[in-house]
Amino acid sequence: MTPYEQLTERFRRIGLIGDTLGVLEWDTATMLPQGSAPVRGEQTATLSVLRHELLTHGDVGALLDAAGDGNGDHDAWTAANLREMRGAYARATAVPPDLVEAEARAVSACEMTWRTARAQDDFELLRPFLEEVLRLTRERGQAVGAALGLDPYDALLDEFEPGGRARRIDALFDDLAGFLPDFVAAALERQAARPAPVAPKGPFPLDRQRALGVRLMEVIGFDFTRGRLDVSAHPFCGGAAGDVRITTRYDEADFLSALMGVLHETGHAMYELGLPERWRHQPVGVARGMGVHESQSMIVELQVCRGREFMAFAAPLMRDAFDGRGPVWEAENLYRLATVVAPGFIRVDADEATYPAHVILRYRLERALVAGDLRLADLPGAWAEGMQDLLGLTPPDDRLGCLQDIHWPGGLWGYFPTYVLGAMTAAQLFDAATRADPGLRPAIARGDFLPLMRWLRANVHEKGSLLSSEELVTQATGRPLDPAVFEAHLKARYLD
Amino acid sequence: MTPYEQLTERFRRIGLIGDTLGVLEWDTATMLPQGSAPVRGEQTATLSVLRHELLTHGDVGALLDAAGDGNGDHDAWTAANLREMRGAYARATAVPPDLVEAEARAVSACEMTWRTARAQDDFELLRPFLEEVLRLTRERGQAVGAALGLDPYDALLDEFEPGGRARRIDALFDDLAGFLPDFVAAALERQAARPAPVAPKGPFPLDRQRALGVRLMEVIGFDFTRGRLDVSAHPFCGGAAGDVRITTRYDEADFLSALMGVLHETGHAMYELGLPERWRHQPVGVARGMGVHESQSMIVELQVCRGREFMAFAAPLMRDAFDGRGPVWEAENLYRLATVVAPGFIRVDADEATYPAHVILRYRLERALVAGDLRLADLPGAWAEGMQDLLGLTPPDDRLGCLQDIHWPGGLWGYFPTYVLGAMTAAQLFDAATRADPGLRPAIARGDFLPLMRWLRANVHEKGSLLSSEELVTQATGRPLDPAVFEAHLKARYLD
Numbered sequence: 001m002t003p004y005e006q007l008t009e010r011f012r013r014i015g016l017i018g019d020t021l022g023v024l025e026w027d028t029a030t031m032l033p034q035g036s037a038p039v040r041g042e043q044t045a046t047l048s049v050l051r052h053e054l055l056t057h058g059d060v061g062a063l064l065d066a067a068g069d070g071n072g073d074h075d076a077w078t079a080a081n082l083r084e085m086r087g088a089y090a091r092a093t094a095v096p097p098d099l100v101e102a103e104a105r106a107v108s109a110c111e112m113t114w115r116t117a118r119a120q121d122d123f124e125l126l127r128p129f130l131e132e133v134l135r136l137t138r139e140r141g142q143a144v145g146a147a148l149g150l151d152p153y154d155a156l157l158d159e160f161e162p163g164g165r166a167r168r169i170d171a172l173f174d175d176l177a178g179f180l181p182d183f184v185a186a187a188l189e190r191q192a193a194r195p196a197p198v199a200p201k202g203p204f205p206l207d208r209q210r211a212l213g214v215r216l217m218e219v220i221g222f223d224f225t226r227g228r229l230d231v232s233a234h235p236f237c238g239g240a241a242g243d244v245r246i247t248t249r250y251d252e253a254d255f256l257s258a259l260m261g262v263l264h265e266t267g268h269a270m271y272e273l274g275l276p277e278r279w280r281h282q283p284v285g286v287a288r289g290m291g292v293h294e295s296q297s298m299i300v301e302l303q304v305c306r307g308r309e310f311m312a313f314a315a316p317l318m319r320d321a322f323d324g325r326g327p328v329w330e331a332e333n334l335y336r337l338a339t340v341v342a343p344g345f346i347r348v349d350a351d352e353a354t355y356p357a358h359v360i361l362r363y364r365l366e367r368a369l370v371a372g373d374l375r376l377a378d379l380p381g382a383w384a385e386g387m388q389d390l391l392g393l394t395p396p397d398d399r400l401g402c403l404q405d406i407h408w409p410g411g412l413w414g415y416f417p418t419y420v421l422g423a424m425t426a427a428q429l430f431d432a433a434t435r436a437d438p439g440l441r442p443a444i445a446r447g448d449f450l451p452l453m454r455w456l457r458a459n460v461h462e463k464g465s466l467l468s469s470e471e472l473v474t475q476a477t478g479r480p481l482d483p484a485v486f487e488a489h490l491k492a493r494y495l496d
Numbered sequence: 497m498t499p500y501e502q503l504t505e506r507f508r509r510i511g512l513i514g515d516t517l518g519v520l521e522w523d524t525a526t527m528l529p530q531g532s533a534p535v536r537g538e539q540t541a542t543l544s545v546l547r548h549e550l551l552t553h554g555d556v557g558a559l560l561d562a563a564g565d566g567n568g569d570h571d572a573w574t575a576a577n578l579r580e581m582r583g584a585y586a587r588a589t590a591v592p593p594d595l596v597e598a599e600a601r602a603v604s605a606c607e608m609t610w611r612t613a614r615a616q617d618d619f620e621l622l623r624p625f626l627e628e629v630l631r632l633t634r635e636r637g638q639a640v641g642a643a644l645g646l647d648p649y650d651a652l653l654d655e656f657e658p659g660g661r662a663r664r665i666d667a668l669f670d671d672l673a674g675f676l677p678d679f680v681a682a683a684l685e686r687q688a689a690r691p692a693p694v695a696p697k698g699p700f701p702l703d704r705q706r707a708l709g710v711r712l713m714e715v716i717g718f719d720f721t722r723g724r725l726d727v728s729a730h731p732f733c734g735g736a737a738g739d740v741r742i743t744t745r746y747d748e749a750d751f752l753s754a755l756m757g758v759l760h761e762t763g764h765a766m767y768e769l770g771l772p773e774r775w776r777h778q779p780v781g782v783a784r785g786m787g788v789h790e791s792q793s794m795i796v797e798l799q800v801c802r803g804r805e806f807m808a809f810a811a812p813l814m815r816d817a818f819d820g821r822g823p824v825w826e827a828e829n830l831y832r833l834a835t836v837v838a839p840g841f842i843r844v845d846a847d848e849a850t851y852p853a854h855v856i857l858r859y860r861l862e863r864a865l866v867a868g869d870l871r872l873a874d875l876p877g878a879w880a881e882g883m884q885d886l887l888g889l890t891p892p893d894d895r896l897g898c899l900q901d902i903h904w905p906g907g908l909w910g911y912f913p914t915y916v917l918g919a920m921t922a923a924q925l926f927d928a929a930t931r932a933d934p935g936l937r938p939a940i941a942r943g944d945f946l947p948l949m950r951w952l953r954a955n956v957h958e959k960g961s962l963l964s965s966e967e968l969v970t971q972a973t974g975r976p977l978d979p980a981v982f983e984a985h986l987k988a989r990y991l992d
Contacts, residue, residue: 016542020516023523031527034720036739039515041776043736046512050546225531240539245531281538450854 003066007085008282015281017051019240026245029232055092061451064089074192077284080466084283094147095140103136107411114409121399125379130409131376132159138370149433155368156414166367169417173360175483180357187341187353187494200328204255212321214261219451220266227269235261237268241280244492260301267300274461292469294422295429302352303430309445311335341494342390345400353494357390362416368414375492405430425473427486433479500563503581511777513547515736525728551588560585560603573780574622576962580779588916591636597633603907610905618894623872628903633909634866646928649866652910656786657933659964662863665913669856671979672776676853683837683849683990693832696824700751708817709758716762723765728810731757733764737776740768754798762797770957776800781960788965791925798848807831807942837990839887841896858912866909923982928973964974966989
């Protein structure tokens, strides 16, 4: 076997262990008896360590050296696969094992404390634990950054958004931050001038909600012979390559929020199921970062399913699913209901129009914290100030402020910006798709997702990790990520 | 770390990979989307190979040499753990990798052909495939036998029944084979002299069957915070240490068979959940072979739940579960129904009294086939002859004869005898338990399983793999396995 062939064998193993971990994580969230959590923890720790050892073993470095630089010797996919292998190896070997362990311990303690601190609105309780997580995160950023030639924050970001750079995000987000306050005010004014949409009255039986979700997943093209829909406390898309499992959480009083969650996760799932099978279990065959992943869920949920065309198709199905009667079940009312703008304190409850402000705030704060330009003691104040600037709201306490998200206590620094990169990418991809195929929107109004999925498959899903996110967007839409496209979408939808 | 400590670390990993495989196998049988079977196959193959590599790696042999022989240096558990490690290592290294692979391929082809051959009643179609499996099985038996100092058949048997020897089983089964024909005739005569029991009329809704099963599992002591009950085509007890998952298959027309299946698997599960936690993931901490395992399911299902005391307790619960009325729901009728004797051709449908004959037949035939004393071409004839001798029945075709079981096509040679070893062990353990605690049977009549489970835990479950099966039975009951005890049980129940 050539060095490259040996590497593909090794990374295939690594990928399959990752898939196994994906199935176990799904099981933990959906099926695991509560008393079995400790043994599950031992199983996943063992597999994670095995995977890490397979990746960092000395022979991998030697094989990578021997495999050549991929220029000329290899086709583009093989060269990209080698590039991704090198990145994974460099990242995994950059962080000393004792730092990995210290972080795992610090994160575990911090997450636990965070639950109490949030419940009791006590930031000072959390602070020393978060300080330790931040310190170790910074250390990791420095170690990985040294290996990859990146700033510490870029090194952290790069894990979730390969190729993503803070300098570029600064520019995108500054543009958006300049646009949002006036836009939100205008959208609210526009909304106030119309009669408020009326929510259908429940209860909405869970089995009917599930059946409706399944029906619409099938409309989108989800293949139930290679995936599942189940229930978990926190909805997600997981499982393994070729076995993609999404979850939701039903509310008897409100079918629309669980349904939109199902459609969101279905967007993620279509991406996973559309990845190139020829490169399955290879680094180049996996999804291209969190920003692109989020764009796929947001195209389905935000661009399409909260849009007028889809609602025209889906409203009768919703009405029939719950034996509904009367004008509340008309498409226009349901569309208005799905696009209400309501500035608030909590990110996960935010609507499409105000959501970016929440993320920009967090991005700016975590940049400053990692760089040492902001002290944790000053975080609550900086948070309140940022909320006032961006959304005109001042949180009454830290529960509704800087204590609301688990990301930082959980060690996820550099993750937040991918949410808005995803929203911007979604708008730009959908814009390009509808330009490329004028029949795409009318098809959606008939419940035909084939034109959309055909375009996404060719331009996104089948690309795997061949391109950087920015290259992918540029190839698919003719230009790099452009805030003007996202802003135009928001104006078209909310200022119509 | 001492060599022994290094070994426990290694075997802990091996055990945890095995647990992961157990969860994946459960998922495959209960949750896996049908189109995802190929990727699941790749996941389990990768984990199996990793486990095999961890077990057969050269350093394991060196560590075992360095760890000493366990005499004097170690306490009994540690010495037994080393003994089990040595056995696992010797067995795993005895079989050359190309034989493992050839067997996997032959078994896969043979199982597939078996499905067709059975459906079409065509033994000749199966024969060349089975010939290949048998040839490779014999090779494996010789290789393992050479490593462990055993005859080929004993080497195969030893995998399922550690310490089991054909010479000993010959003696036990010859005794039983001498007893059975007259006993079955007498039981049938006795049965014919009484009015036949009447089966309650369905349909029995599946959710009520499930609720009744859960209720009775709780009565037995199954801990639902560390296990589950689900549905699969072929009922089993699986999952992982501390996360034990049983399955059943419901029939709307017949609640008793699924219920008895649930109780059977609950017996297996109580064993798994009762294994010594201190030795979890170590070779000495796992269940002691298939014979002992089967004894635990048979104590619960056959000794207890098909018995008069339990039926007195459970009959009202069964009646209430299905809103039943009338004399068919009386305990005596349900007891009679659960203990009907009806000689037939199919092993898996056989009752307690005729089941051993099916197993003895298969044991004798597989012994002769492995030894080369019987040619596969002569198997159908030998099968028919044996059925006539043991049960007075001649199968009309091979579907009802030698094509009925998947064991041989599946490479499971040396497995069959453990079913009857389990039945004999169950009778002898239950006999000893009721002698040790006269309150045990009256407790069961009140739905109190604590006395039984306390005894089983102390005498079986908590022993893990400390003792050989024969030692375990001897310590728990005061004598080695004795067919007279099993025969006395059968007479007491069926000739009363």
